[in-house]
Amino acid sequence: MIENLITKTLDEKFKALEAENAPGQEVRQDLSQLEHIMKGGKLTGVPVDFSHGDVDAFPPTPNSDSYWQEGFKKGGAQAYTEYRGALNIRKTLAKRLGDFTKKPVLADSELILTPGTQGALFLALGATVATGTKVAVVEPDYFANRKLVKFFGGQVVPITLRYLESNSNNGLDLNALETAFKQGTTVLVFSTPNNPTGLVYSQKMITDIAVLANTYNVTVIVDQLYSRMLYSGEVYTHLRSCQVQPENLITIMGPSKTESLSGYRLGAAFGTPSIIDRMERLQAIVSLRAAGYNQAVFETWFNEPDGWLENRINQHEAIRDELLEIFRNANLQTATPQAGSYLFPKLPALSVDLNTFVRLLRYQAYITVTPASEFAPHLKDSIRLNFSQDHDAAIAAAKRIVKMVEIYAL
Amino acid sequence: MIENLITKTLDEKFKALEAENAPGQEVRQDLSQLEHIMKGGKLTGVPVDFSHGDVDAFPPTPNSDSYWQEGFKKGGAQAYTEYRGALNIRKTLAKRLGDFTKKPVLADSELILTPGTQGALFLALGATVATGTKVAVVEPDYFANRKLVKFFGGQVVPITLRYLESNSNNGLDLNALETAFKQGTTVLVFSTPNNPTGLVYSQKMITDIAVLANTYNVTVIVDQLYSRMLYSGEVYTHLRSCQVQPENLITIMGPSKTESLSGYRLGAAFGTPSIIDRMERLQAIVSLRAAGYNQAVFETWFNEPDGWLENRINQHEAIRDELLEIFRNANLQTATPQAGSYLFPKLPALSVDLNTFVRLLRYQAYITVTPASEFAPHLKDSIRLNFSQDHDAAIAAAKRIVKMVEIYAL
Numbered sequence: 001m002i003e004n005l006i007t008k009t010l011d012e013k014f015k016a017l018e019a020e021n022a023p024g025q026e027v028r029q030d031l032s033q034l035e036h037i038m039k040g041g042k043l044t045g046v047p048v049d050f051s052h053g054d055v056d057a058f059p060p061t062p063n064s065d066s067y068w069q070e071g072f073k074k075g076g077a078q079a080y081t082e083y084r085g086a087l088n089i090r091k092t093l094a095k096r097l098g099d100f101t102k103k104p105v106l107a108d109s110e111l112i113l114t115p116g117t118q119g120a121l122f123l124a125l126g127a128t129v130a131t132g133t134k135v136a137v138v139e140p141d142y143f144a145n146r147k148l149v150k151f152f153g154g155q156v157v158p159i160t161l162r163y164l165e166s167n168s169n170n171g172l173d174l175n176a177l178e179t180a181f182k183q184g185t186t187v188l189v190f191s192t193p194n195n196p197t198g199l200v201y202s203q204k205m206i207t208d209i210a211v212l213a214n215t216y217n218v219t220v221i222v223d224q225l226y227s228r229m230l231y232s233g234e235v236y237t238h239l240r241s242c243q244v245q246p247e248n249l250i251t252i253m254g255p256s257k258t259e260s261l262s263g264y265r266l267g268a269a270f271g272t273p274s275i276i277d278r279m280e281r282l283q284a285i286v287s288l289r290a291a292g293y294n295q296a297v298f299e300t301w302f303n304e305p306d307g308w309l310e311n312r313i314n315q316h317e318a319i320r321d322e323l324l325e326i327f328r329n330a331n332l333q334t335a336t337p338q339a340g341s342y343l344f345p346k347l348p349a350l351s352v353d354l355n356t357f358v359r360l361l362r363y364q365a366y367i368t369v370t371p372a373s374e375f376a377p378h379l380k381d382s383i384r385l386n387f388s389q390d391h392d393a394a395i396a397a398a399k400r401i402v403k404m405v406e407i408y409a410l
Numbered sequence: 411m412i413e414n415l416i417t418k419t420l421d422e423k424f425k426a427l428e429a430e431n432a433p434g435q436e437v438r439q440d441l442s443q444l445e446h447i448m449k450g451g452k453l454t455g456v457p458v459d460f461s462h463g464d465v466d467a468f469p470p471t472p473n474s475d476s477y478w479q480e481g482f483k484k485g486g487a488q489a490y491t492e493y494r495g496a497l498n499i500r501k502t503l504a505k506r507l508g509d510f511t512k513k514p515v516l517a518d519s520e521l522i523l524t525p526g527t528q529g530a531l532f533l534a535l536g537a538t539v540a541t542g543t544k545v546a547v548v549e550p551d552y553f554a555n556r557k558l559v560k561f562f563g564g565q566v567v568p569i570t571l572r573y574l575e576s577n578s579n580n581g582l583d584l585n586a587l588e589t590a591f592k593q594g595t596t597v598l599v600f601s602t603p604n605n606p607t608g609l610v611y612s613q614k615m616i617t618d619i620a621v622l623a624n625t626y627n628v629t630v631i632v633d634q635l636y637s638r639m640l641y642s643g644e645v646y647t648h649l650r651s652c653q654v655q656p657e658n659l660i661t662i663m664g665p666s667k668t669e670s671l672s673g674y675r676l677g678a679a680f681g682t683p684s685i686i687d688r689m690e691r692l693q694a695i696v697s698l699r700a701a702g703y704n705q706a707v708f709e710t711w712f713n714e715p716d717g718w719l720e721n722r723i724n725q726h727e728a729i730r731d732e733l734l735e736i737f738r739n740a741n742l743q744t745a746t747p748q749a750g751s752y753l754f755p756k757l758p759a760l761s762v763d764l765n766t767f768v769r770l771l772r773y774q775a776y777i778t779v780t781p782a783s784e785f786a787p788h789l790k791d792s793i794r795l796n797f798s799q800d801h802d803a804a805i806a807a808a809k810r811i812v813k814m815v816e817i818y819a820l
Contacts, residue, residue: 002542003596009540017691024490025694056485065482068703072475072673075466079673080434115525115675115697122696130419131541131563132412144695151695153541153563186413263482263489265525265701281427284435285554285561286532287525291701292673293478 016150021355022143023051023370023386026362034363037352039407046390047366048397053341053388055260058312061300064261071296079292084280085113089298096302097270100228101251102241109273112280113298115290117225117254117267120279122148123286124221124250124269125189127278129154134185136177140344140375140382142195142223149189157185158376163197163335164346170335171205174212181216188213191223196344196375196384198337200230203237210239213246219275220246226340228309229258231317234338240271248272250279255301257341257388258312264294266301316341319387323398330402341388344372345401347381349410354380357408365400426560431765432553433461433780433796436772444773447762449817456800457776458807463751463798465670468722471710474671481706489702494690495523499708506712507680510638511661512651519683522690523708525700527635527664527677530689532558533696534631534660534679535599537688539564544595546587550754550785550792552605552633559599567595568786573607573745574756580745581615584622591626598623601633606785606794607754608747610640616647623656629685630656636750638719639668641727644748650681658682660689665711667751667798668722674704676711726751729797733808740812751798754782755811757791759820764790767818775810 019025048054071078078086087107094107105111114120121144129135131153137145139158149156157180160173177188188209192201201209213220222239230236240251254267267290269279283289320337327334327345334345350357354371361367361383372382383401387394429435458464481488488496497517504517515521524530531554539545541563547555549568559566567590570583587598598619602611611619623630632649640646650661664677677700679689693699730747737744737755744755760767764781771777771793782792793811797804 003594006540006543006596010538013540014537014688014691017688017695019493019691019694022694024698025493027492052490054486055489059485065479068478068482069475072478075469076464079465080462082437083429083435115701118695119697127424128420130416130423133416147695151692184413186416263702265697265699278424278427281424281429282561284429284432285427285528285557287529287675287697288434289675291525291675291704294701294704 013151017147021371021374026051026368029359031359031363034359037356038360038364043365043400043403045366045396045400046393048389048393049368050385050387050389050397051368051370053257053260053386054390055262057390058260058388060260060263061255061304062308064264064297064300067297067299068293071293074296078296081289081292081295083283083289084111084276085290086295089113089295093268093298093301097253097268100302101238103238105270110276111268111270112276112283113290113295114267114269114283115287116256116265117223117252118144119265119287119290120252120254120267120269121145121221121223123279123282124252124275125149126152126282127275128187128219128221133187134180136180136185136188138172138190138194140196140372140379142191143374145189161194161199163194163199164333170199171202172209174208177209178212181212181218185218187219187221189221189223191225193226193337193339195226195340196342197335198340198342198344199335200234200236200338203235206237206239207242210242210245214244218246219248221250221252223252225252225254226257227253229313229316229341230339231313231320231337236339248275250275255298259301261297264297266290266294266298315391316388319389319391319394322395323387326395326398326402330405332402332405341386343385343387344382347383347405350408351410352408358383360408361401361404365404367397367400423561427557431781431784436461436778439769441769441773444769447766448770448774453775453810453813455776455806455810456803458799458803459778460795460797460799460807461778461780463667463670463796464800465672467800468670468798470670470673471665471714472718474674474707474710477707477709478703481703484706488706491699491702491705493693493699494521494686495700496705499523499705503678503708503711507663507678510712511648513648515680520686521678521680522686522693523700523705524677524679524693525697526666526675527633527662528554529675529697529700530662530664530677530679531555531631531633533689533692534662534685535559536562536692537685538597538629538631543597544590546590546595546598548582548600548604550606550782550789552601553784555599571604571609573604573609574743580609581612582619584618587619588622591622591628595628597629597631599631599633601635603636603747603749605636605750606752607745608750608752609745610644610646610748613645613647616649617652620649620652620655624654628656629658631660631662633662635662635664636667637663639723639726639751640749641723641730641747646749658685660685665708669711671707674707676700676704676708725801726798729799729801729804732805733797736805736808736812740815742812742815751796753795753797754792757793757815760818761820762818768793770818771811771814775814777807777810
């Protein structure tokens with residue numbers, strides 16, 4: 001029966017979207033069986049949810065709510081914007097994003113405002129992936145990339161990212177990438193700084209990717225969500241300002257992380273006009289637009305008070321350095337995040353599987369982390385922490401993680 | 411080449427999503443060629459945009475911004491909710507929606523908060539339509555329904571809605587509906603009150619649909635967006651509280667219209683838990699959640715000051731009655747909206763096609779309306795007005811529409 005086939009397709013499609021272990025959904029898990037598995041007693045300490053940044057510890061950009069209120073007061077003109085966002089806001093942002101990425105952005109044709117960077121990713125992949133499209137997906141990388149490709153009927157072509165070696169050897173497996181391009185992969189999606197490892201793709205790596213994508217006419221979607229929180233001594237390269245670059249390129253950013261504006265659901269995608277057009281058509285049936293009043297808060301972006309960003313970066317760098325010391329002293333191999341607030345320590349062999357360990361962390365040690373398998377299906381030995389947290393609570397929690405590893409180590 | 415086939419599929423998919431004539435997007439149209447077609451001079455008057463409600467004329471529920479501010483002050487707990495929305499808000503809303511629709515709603519398993527009702531529709535159809543799914547789509551009905559079905563690879567099975575006859579004959583063509591169900595249609599999506607005509611499905615009609623869907627095991631998605639703005643003497647029937655009903659049923663509502671909270675992008679879907687689960691999985695990759703701070707504004711919903719809703723309904727009813735009089739006096743056949751703020755007058759034969767007439771209305775008479783073809787592809791003789799506008803401006807604009815019809819009548 002055709003209907004049975006369709007039902008099966010839908011079942012499989014939504015099996016691939018399983019979100020039980022996704023960051024933020026832990027509250028829906030049943031932890032009642034852990035009592036029988038738990039070794040020893042509960043560890044005391046302030047609960048820390050490393051699954052996302054703590055916007056109470058690092059609050060939103062100053063006065064974001066006043067900007068929101070201004071938007072609200074504007075009334076209808078702010079409530080109902082074009083699906084791609086209010087033109088005056090796009091004009092302001094196009095200038096700032098052009099300056100930041102070192103290549104002009106046209107407000108009218110090259111920019112769309114979206115409900116968060118998640119919204120931008122969804123629209124970008126929806127505009128470029130259909131049944132059968134082969135998409136190069138980096139592993140490990142943001143957990144939704146793989147799911148999005150599958151949802152749109154595409155085929156995931158995994159490309160390995162080296163992140164645990166010395167810096168000079170780090171990066172994407174370019175041979176595998178070229179092979180994939182030769183064999184009909186038409187889209188590449190990746191994040192830099194990489195989520196979950198904090199690796200920043202080097203200038204050479206970005207240039208090589210741009211040249212390959214240009215050569216094989218591959219559409220590139222690059223998620224630069226965390227590119228503003230760049231630690232001391234690090235260099236960031238924007239693919240969109242490379243000399244040679246892919247004909248079809250979308251860059252995605254947003255103020256949800258460094259700027260802690262996640263509660264507003266704001267994101268931006270910019271690049272090739274024909275893809276931006278499609279993204280807007282899709283937006284029209286997905287959620288119409290980023291919430292109108294919230295769009296007004298974009299005014300604060302790249303417009304923070306003097307020293308605010310530097311201070312925020314310094315505070316995160318201090319947490320990063322202490323966490324790295326704690327994990328490395330406990331022999332948990334951990335790459336140094338060059339940007340962003342993700343840390344991805346590798347665990348030794350444990351007496352329980354990774355998902356169980358992650359649930360035990362929550363039940364026994366009041367710590368929420370995300371298992372590596374969300375970022376690369378085969379990775380079962382690492383956990384991701386978003387260390388944008390209260391400094392002292394984060395350090396204490398990291399020590400509890402080390403203790404938990406000792407308890408459950410084989 | 412496989413790649414060429416995929417490109418063709420994407421091209422066709424996005425052709426079906428063409429949004430040039432969609433409500434709110436008129437600003438992107440090029441009107442420069444109209445000078446040569448225009449007959450006579452421009453008509454003076456206050457510009458009126460009937461493509462959506464005017465939230466300056468009918469402002470948001472009182473103090474919605476204070477509720478928003480309370481949400482913002484809650485910080486992280488409000489910024490990061492479960493993908494299906496904050497539990498405390500779901501608990502409050504589940505009770506109110508259960509009371510309104512006369513059947514309890516379970517906060518934990520039967521309700522999801524979404525970015526607008528558009529977001530809810532997208533998730534509901536995404537959760538139930540795959541390549542090949544036959545979906546009964548009412549004509550005329552909300553313009554995105556058809557587009558959504560096509561985007562997910564489904565097949566539109568159009569079912570005619572009679573709306574211009576005497577009330578007793580109005581409604582869905584149930585024979586056509588049963589035939590469609592017999593021939594493998596597995597999903598039905600429709601709105602009541604109907605957008606664009608304002609027709610409210612009668613109790614008998616709703617009961618008959620419920621029985622048919624139950625008999626043929628069809629999933630029903632019913633968009634009740636405007637069900638609170640019910641005019642005097644009218645009766646509203648909720649499908650979800652019928653005695654016999656489909657096993658899979660999702661009801662969609664939201665505070666964007668009657669309550670003018672569209673700038674917040676808030677919607678709600680409630681019904682069958684397995685579909686709600688899928689909708690949440692999809693939400694996780696679409697935009698994560700309805701903007702966290704904005705969710706706090708749901709507190710105002712079904713909680714408006716005494717007399718506020720009645721007053722709002724009365725004001726709309728007064729506009730409706732005057733508009734009906736103007737259009738009917740000019741022999742423009744127009745169904746009486748029983749609820750909501752849409753009016754769908756039928757035009758006589760014109761010397762220009764419908765899209766051109768609609769653009770002329772904008773260029774020559776400063777009036778924005780939506781062409782009927784957005785709601786039913788074959789309908790080329792009607793226009794939709796959202797009459798939630800400043801009373802006097804709406805009346806004056808309706809008179810300009812009549813004048814424009816006279817100018818361009820064959």
